[in-house]
Each structure stands twice: as structure tokens, then as C-alpha cells.
Amino acid sequence: MNLRVLTPSRKAPQAGDxxxxxxxxLTYRFGRVxxxxxxxxxxxxxxxxxxxYIYRTQSREMAVPDRDELRRDHLLVPPMMTNRLPWSRGYFQTVGNVPLDEHDLLPRHCFLSAxxxxxxxxxxxxxxxxxxxVGDYGLHSFRTIDAAVSDALLIPRTPN
Known part of the structure; x- marks a missing residue:
């Protein structure tokens, strides 16, 4: 996979994480629960x-980006629904919590059920x-998240 393993966590994700x-x-990208x-x-x-949400923001540092970088108009891919596996397997590492406000959120989330x-x-x-x-109506695995991010950034997908 293109996503690197960081530090696995058993802590449940919370809104705003x-x-x-x-x-x-070796750059870091960021997302938000x-x-x-x-x-x-x-x-x-x-x-x-x-x-x-997964944002276009990138950094050489694993630190919470400025709030301006966590805006709804900075999305790299459409919103996705997943489970806790990206965190428990270490692909996602929580770096902080920034409480959500109405300006952070899309007015309505939309997903297509193919x-x-x-x-x-x-x-x-x-x-x-x-x-x-428009996102996909379904549960994304860390592998499908990896594929979507890779495609959006024009990084070749790794073979399964």
C-alpha cells in the first residue's frame, strides 16, 4: 500500500479528531473525523x-495543520465512511482534536449507491x-482509502 504504517491505536476516533x-x-497528509x-x-x-474528510494539505511534520487548511473547500477526495481499522492498523494516527463548526462541514453529504x-x-x-x-455509499477499507488517495494524487497504486 502507499499508506505507511505509523502507530496503531485502539482509541476510538471522535468527531473533530x-x-x-x-x-x-514521506510527506504527511491529513484528515478529520x-x-x-x-x-x-x-x-x-x-x-x-x-x-x-481527507484534505489536500501536506506537510513534512506530523502536527495539526492550521484551521484554514481544514476547510471543506480543501478536500482531496469526497467524504468517505470507514471503520476503526485505519487507526487500529496504524495507517491513521490522531494528532489532535479541533472542534467542528458549521463552516468546517459540507452543507449536505451525498453518497451514490452504485x-x-x-x-x-x-x-x-x-x-x-x-x-x-459525491462519495461512495458504503464502508471504505484502508485499502480503498489508499486507492482513492493514490488516484487523487496521481500516485501509482500498489499491487494487492
């Missing part, structure tokens, strides 16, 4: 996903149509 991940060029109770499928009991050909928000509610940026 800023996390770092490292790429092959938006919610920890997102709904990632219409199946019963499918809430509890971690909704994250299987259903419909759009849903992060609460599992149907949407009439796309609202940019």
Missing part, C-alpha cells in the same frame, strides 16, 4: 461508521439527486 497519514514521499455514527448501508444496524443507482446522505436518507462532492 485530526489524523495524519504518510505517503511514500466528522461523525462516528454515520449510516453506510440501508441494512438494519449499519450506523456507526466513521465519516471522514447497486441501487440512488443517492443517500450520511443518515441513510434518500436524496433526489447528486450534491457535489
Amino acid at each position: 485530526v489524523f495524519a497519514f504518510q505517503l511514500p514521499d 466528522i461523525r462516528t455514527d454515520a449510516t453506510w448501508t440501508l441494512a438494519q444496524g449499519a450506523d456507526g461508521a466513521v465519516l471522514i 447497486a441501487r443507482g440512488r443517492y443517500f446522505d450520511d443518515y441513510g436518507q434518500p436524496l433526489a439527486g447528486p450534491i457535489e462532492p
